[in-house]
Amino acid sequence: MAYFPFFVDVTNLQGLVIGGGNIALEKVERLLAFDAKLTVIADKICEEIKEYGDRIQLVEEKYYSDILKNADYVVAATDNTELNELIYKDAKKLNLLVNVVDVPDLCDFIFPSVMKRGKLVVGVSTSGAGPQVAIRLRKEIEETIPSDIEETLDILAKARIEAKETIKDPAKRRKYLIDLANSLLDKDK
Ligand SMILES: C[C@@]1(CC(=O)O)c2cc3[nH]c(cc4nc(cc5[nH]c(cc(n2)[C@H]1CCC(=O)O)[C@@](C)(CC(=O)O)[C@@H]5CCC(=O)O)C(CC(=O)O)=C4CCC(=O)O)c(CCC(=O)O)c3CC(=O)O
Ligand SMILES: NC(=O)C1=CN([C@@H]2O[C@H](COP(=O)(O)OP(=O)(O)OC[C@H]3O[C@@H](n4cnc5c(N)ncnc54)[C@H](O)[C@@H]3O)[C@@H](O)[C@H]2O)C=CC1
Known part of the structure; x- marks a missing residue:
């Protein structure tokens, strides 16, 4: 399996x-x-x-x-x-x-063992080997997720829709969205 x-x-x-x-x-x-x-x-x-x-x-x-x-x-x-x-x-x-x-x-x-925060979903599976391990790792991952992740993803989702309209060059659009994602994730560090 x-x-x-x-x-x-x-x-x-x-x-x-x-x-x-x-x-x-x-x-x-x-x-x-x-x-x-x-x-x-x-x-x-x-x-x-x-x-x-x-x-x-x-x-x-x-x-x-x-x-x-x-x-x-x-x-x-x-x-x-x-x-x-x-x-x-x-x-x-x-x-x-x-x-x-x-x-x-x-x-x-x-x-799987599931964590959901807004649009972010994390599912951990051990392919049935040990649900306890899945639960523990899910909790450990949960602690590393920024507290404002819901807001960050909402901002990004809107920005992606807008960027598809306003930045026609795919390479520029990609760079803009990657930079925006990184700046949102790095802002609290
Ligand atoms: C294959 C799977 C099929 C499926 O259920 O989909 C399966 C199978 C079995 N579970 C068993 C036992 C326990 N399962 C839990 C808990 C969870 N089990 C979950 C998933 C899965 N369990 C799938 C694989 C997941 C993976 O890939 O790792 C979770 C993640 C999600 C969910 O259930 O929705 C949820 C945690 C939710 C969370 O908190 O995040 C606990 C702990 C507890 O209850 O606190 C125990 C008791 C302790 C222990 O036994 O380890 C047994 C033995 C039954 C017996 O004979 O007694 C079997 C059968 C077997 O292994 O033969
Ligand atoms: N309770 C536990 O901690 C665990 C239970 N399991 C397994 O999960 C299964 C369910 O456990 P529980 O929910 O605790 O049992 P439960 O006794 O609380 O519920 C059993 C349900 O099955 C239904 N049912 C029985 N015959 C039916 C039929 N012919 N048609 C429709 N429904 C029918 C009953 O109406 C009842 O709602 C069991 O096989 C158990 O071995 C596995 C791991 C842990």
């Missing part, structure tokens, strides 16, 4: 979380931090997940395979190993990407 860190626009995809316990809640919260479109199906959905009811679709029923038809990707987080395996098989028949929470062999994608 080799996990490539695509940064996927989850606002445009329909995610399906199967299971409504603590582990499902963690996955839901991580995805909602990115405004993911989500459906949660479980015969028992915990209160904490229900509190997100205005942002996600809740289906308080047992898993049925037809629900996969509306999904783009699936997270299987039930406490039933055989069921999680069945979900994996059903989802593969539809060519969906699946994450079975505690079974790396049944994960087409895995959750």
Whole structure:
């Protein structure tokens, strides 16, 4: 296996979380931090997940395979190993990407340890070798990020749009944007 860190626009995809316990809640919260479109199906959905009811679709029923038809990707987080395996098989028949929470062999994608500050996103993965290492390194990286990074990236995003209009020469535009990025990042040093 080799996990490539695509940064996927989850606002445009329909995610399906199967299971409504603590582990499902963690996955839901991580995805909602990115405004993911989500459906949660479980015969028992915990209160904490229900509190997100205005942002996600809740289906308080047992898993049925037809629900996969509306999904783009699936997270299987039930406490039933055989069921999680069945979900994996059903989802593969539809060519969906699946994450079975505690079974790396049944994960087409895995959750990294994530830091998000405005437009900056850092995701650290150990390819499943040791989530604890991913968590610790993510925290260490977090400490090196300038406190005004959100503002810096907002300024740069605007400047790039303007520069595409106003500086027609690609080489000059590139130099302008690299210098601006460096000056913003260096200004507090
Ligand atoms: C493969 C992967 C699949 C996936 O879940 O996507 C996976 C698998 C497994 N995790 C297990 C255990 C723990 N996982 C955590 C925590 C996190 N695990 C996450 C990701 C991943 N976990 C993917 C690989 C990530 C990578 O590449 O490094 C994080 C980063 C993101 C997230 O979960 O969203 C999140 C931290 C979020 C944050 O804080 O930043 C803790 C610590 C804790 O809970 O505090 C423990 C207990 C301590 C321990 O065991 O180390 C077990 C053993 C289960 C058992 O048998 O008990 C398996 C199964 C196995 O390894 O066989
Ligand atoms: N809790 C933990 O710390 C960890 C748990 N795991 C694994 O993650 C999985 C889930 O754990 P928790 O969320 O803590 O369990 P939980 O017991 O809190 O929740 C299980 C959920 O599965 C749902 N479910 C069961 N059968 C179903 C069916 N037929 N259709 C739809 N939903 C169904 C239940 O309704 C419930 O919402 C387990 O397999 C567990 O082994 C892995 C690592 C750590």
